[in-house]
Amino acid sequence: MRDRVRFAAGQEGISTDALIDALAGDISSAPVPSVRRTLAVSFAAGSVISALAMLALLGLRPDMAAALFTASFWIKLIFPLGLAVAGLMAVDRLGRPGAEADRGYGVGIAVAGSMALLASVQLITAPRDAIRSLLLGHTLDHCTALIMLLALPILAAGMYAMRQMAPTRLRLAGAAVGVTAGALSASIYAIACNETALPFVTLWYGAGIALTGVLGALLGPRLLRW
Amino acid sequence: MSVPNPPLDSLMIAAQSGDEAAYHVLLKALAVTLRGYFARRLGRDANAEDLVQDTLIAIHERRATYDPQRPFAAWFFAIARYKLIDHLRATRRSPTCAMDEIEDFIGVDEEPSASARLDLERLLDGLSPRSRDIVRTVKIEGQSVAEVSQRSGLSPIAIRVLLHRAVKAMSAKVGNSRS
Numbered sequence: 001m002r003d004r005v006r007f008a009a010g011q012e013g014i015s016t017d018a019l020i021d022a023l024a025g026d027i028s029s030a031p032v033p034s035v036r037r038t039l040a041v042s043f044a045a046g047s048v049i050s051a052l053a054m055l056a057l058l059g060l061r062p063d064m065a066a067a068l069f070t071a072s073f074w075i076k077l078i079f080p081l082g083l084a085v086a087g088l089m090a091v092d093r094l095g096r097p098g099a100e101a102d103r104g105y106g107v108g109i110a111v112a113g114s115m116a117l118l119a120s121v122q123l124i125t126a127p128r129d130a131i132r133s134l135l136l137g138h139t140l141d142h143c144t145a146l147i148m149l150l151a152l153p154i155l156a157a158g159m160y161a162m163r164q165m166a167p168t169r170l171r172l173a174g175a176a177v178g179v180t181a182g183a184l185s186a187s188i189y190a191i192a193c194n195e196t197a198l199p200f201v202t203l204w205y206g207a208g209i210a211l212t213g214v215l216g217a218l219l220g221p222r223l224l225r226w
Numbered sequence: 227m228s229v230p231n232p233p234l235d236s237l238m239i240a241a242q243s244g245d246e247a248a249y250h251v252l253l254k255a256l257a258v259t260l261r262g263y264f265a266r267r268l269g270r271d272a273n274a275e276d277l278v279q280d281t282l283i284a285i286h287e288r289r290a291t292y293d294p295q296r297p298f299a300a301w302f303f304a305i306a307r308y309k310l311i312d313h314l315r316a317t318r319r320s321p322t323c324a325m326d327e328i329e330d331f332i333g334v335d336e337e338p339s340a341s342a343r344l345d346l347e348r349l350l351d352g353l354s355p356r357s358r359d360i361v362r363t364v365k366i367e368g369q370s371v372a373e374v375s376q377r378s379g380l381s382p383i384a385i386r387v388l389l390h391r392a393v394k395a396m397s398a399k400v401g402n403s404r405s
Contacts, residue, residue, distance in 0.1 A: 014387055016257055019279050022383035023286045024250035032242050032290040096291045097304030166288035168308040225312075225354055226284070 039092060039161045043184065046157030050150045051188050058146070058192040072196040075118065079201065080186035082111035083209060087180030091158070094173040095165025101176065108179070112206070119202040137200035139193060147208030148215070151178075151185035155216060159223050167224050174220020175213045182212030235298040242289060253282060256302065263306055273317065276391060281309045283384050316395060349396045357392040360385055365393070 014022075067073040090104030126134055137143070158177040167173030186205045195201060234252060241249035260278045268274050284305055292301050350358045359378075363369045364385075371389075375382045 014279070014383060014390075016275060016279055016282070019282060019383055019387065020250065020253040020257060022381055023253060023282060024246050026286065026381045027241060027249050027289075028244045028246050035290050096293055096296075096301065097288075097308065098300030098302075099293070099296060164290075166284070166291045166305065166308075168304050226288070226356075 033164075035095065035165055036092065038164050039088070039095075042157040042161035043088065043154060043180065046154035046181065047184050047188065049153040049157075050185055053153070054150055054188050054192050058189075061192055061194040063194055064191075067194070070196065072198065072201075073190075075115075075198060076190040076193070076195075076201050076205070077187055079111065079115045080183045080190065080205060080209065083108055083183035084180055084187065086111060087176055087183055090176040091162065091173070091180055094169065094176050095162055095167050097166050097168050101172075104176070115198070115202050115206075119199040122198045134197040134199045135203065137195045137197055137204070139195055140200075140204060143189075143193065143195070143200075143204045144208040144211070147182060147186045147189050147205060148212050150189055151181040151208070151212040154181035154184050155212060155219075159216075159219065162224055163226070166226060167220075170220040170224045171217050172220070173224055175217035177220070178216020179209060179213035181216065182209035185209075185212065234302070235294075238289075238292055238298050239294045242292065242294065253285075256285065257282060259302075260306055263303075264310065267310060268313075273313070276394075277309060277313050279387055280313075280391065281306055283387060284309055286384070287380075353392050353395060357388050357395075360389050361392045361396075364389055 061067060086104050086106075086108035088104075089107060090101035093099045093101035093104060123131060123134060155178060158181050159174070162173055162177050165173075186209055189208075190201075190205075234255065237248045237252040237255075241252055257278055260281050261274070264271075264274045264277050268277075271277075285302070288305070292298065350361060353361065356378075360374060363374050364371060371382050371385050374380075374385055378385070380388075
């Protein structure tokens with residue numbers, strides 16, 4: 001108790017009034033940087049690195065020109081991009097104290113739900129002996145892992161951006177950054193991947209995105225404290 | 227949580243566009259609100275005023291995260307709550323101890339034995355990355371507050387406040403491990 005008294009306010013350090021004077025004097029010199037721009041620049045930079053890594057490691061899918069005219073190519077691109085939009089909406093909210101990310105969650109659930117629906121329709125209408133390949137594809141051994149690998153630069157950039165913000169729920173904020181990174185990575189990976197089955201994409205792209213989200217949730221409390 | 231003072235929203239918006247006078251009025255009002263907020267939750271805690279200052283610095287540094295479309299009070303109290311929880315987590319079971327001990331410990335470093343350095347690293351580990359950086363550069367490498375300020379973009383006064391807190395947190399840890 002004796003020691004507590006020594007640290008009582010005003011005995012050392014700076015008086016609150018002096019601090020307020022100093023902080024107020026600090027603002028005209030330093031314009032407020034836009035939080036949204038930091039987010040946009042960071043996630044874009046991470047995505048560019050990830051896309052370059054994809055081109056260097058995997059290259060475009062061999063049947064690229066033909067694939068452009070297939071529905072599965074575009075669905076495979078739009079599904080993760082939709083999740084990325086939802087993730088960015090959540091990131092923007094969760095980085096601000098006192099804000100809820102309900103709209104981001106709503107969009108995310110709608111996108112994932114639509115994709116699951118499309119995949120189910122394809123499964124139900126398929127002949128029995130095709131179901132196995134619709135679910136497991138032919139790239140199962142590396143699909144999810146590569147999505148997570150390509151997500152790492154985006155995750156790093158996203159965490160950097162989130163650190164400039166003020167998240168108050170660190171695990172949740174980390175998870176949102178992770179899901180966004182995983183979703184952007186999956187849409188980049190989609191250009192290299194020649195799987196066409198929607199159930200495969202839903203399951204294993206979904207797994208890559210979800211696991212990157214888990215990684216973000218684990219890192220959040222460590223990286224995002226302020 | 228009720229809005230303590232609706233004009234705070236407009237003061238904050240003015241402050242975000244660089245209105246120093248509005249910002250000054252706002253911070254004064256927030257300091258009063260914070261003092262009450264923390265006093266109700268901490269009782270007669272000698273650190274309450276430090277927490278007020280910490281929170282004001284946090285508000286200053288994170289002011290870009292305030293969205294003018296949304297209520298200021300929600301933003302403000304979320305930061306206050308975050309800082310309160312942080313404070314409780316850091317100090318709940320750690321009695322503070324004499325600060326001179328830790329000052330000596332960091333400042334002199336006559337016998338840089340491995341174990342002492344490990345202890346120091348462990349103490350530094352408990353700090354936020356930014357505080358750790360400031361303690362390192364100012365207390366260990368001996369850079370001036372002005373130099374650190376230029377490099378980090380924080381105002382000198384914010385650095386002095388952070389340094390003061392960091393040293394106190396470390397001394398609290400030393401006291402804790404000895405008891």
